[in-house]
Amino acid sequence: MELRAGSRIKSAVCDTEVIAVKAPAEDIDIRCGGVPMTEHTNSEEEGxxxxxxxxxxTLMGKRYVNPEETLELLCTKPGAGSLGVGDTLLEIKESKPLPASD
Structure with a gap:
């Protein structure tokens, strides 16, 4: 699947929905629950x-990244499946502390 920043995709096996924050230029095999994800506009009911x-x-509001951090997905609807690229699962991106304001 070719993905661009701002693209919305959903899982075919659970309720998970995500928005791409950062995406590589090449096609990428994004999966949720081990099954390829589909375009958000796809109305087919898959089970x-x-x-x-x-x-x-997946957890609502969390950002998921691959080890190289070339892909970043924001979870907009949680579900039972885990996000991955191929067979490699994505990790939750660590949040950075805000600088102190004096």
Whole structure:
């Protein structure tokens, strides 16, 4: 799937929905629950359950990144599946402390 910053995609096996904050220029295999994600506008009802190992769930408002940090997704609707690129699961991005204001 070709992804651009601002693209909205959803899971085919759970309620997870995300917005791309940062995306690489090339096609990328974004998955949720071990199944490729679909365009947000896709109205087809797909079912199933997240695959074993990809069923850790997503958290609303959290940003998920790949190890290289070339991909960043913001979770807008949580679900039972874990986000990943291919078989590699994404990690929650660590928040940085705000600078002190004097």
């Amino acid at each position: 199933g359950t997240p695959a074993m190992g990809a069923d850790g769930g």
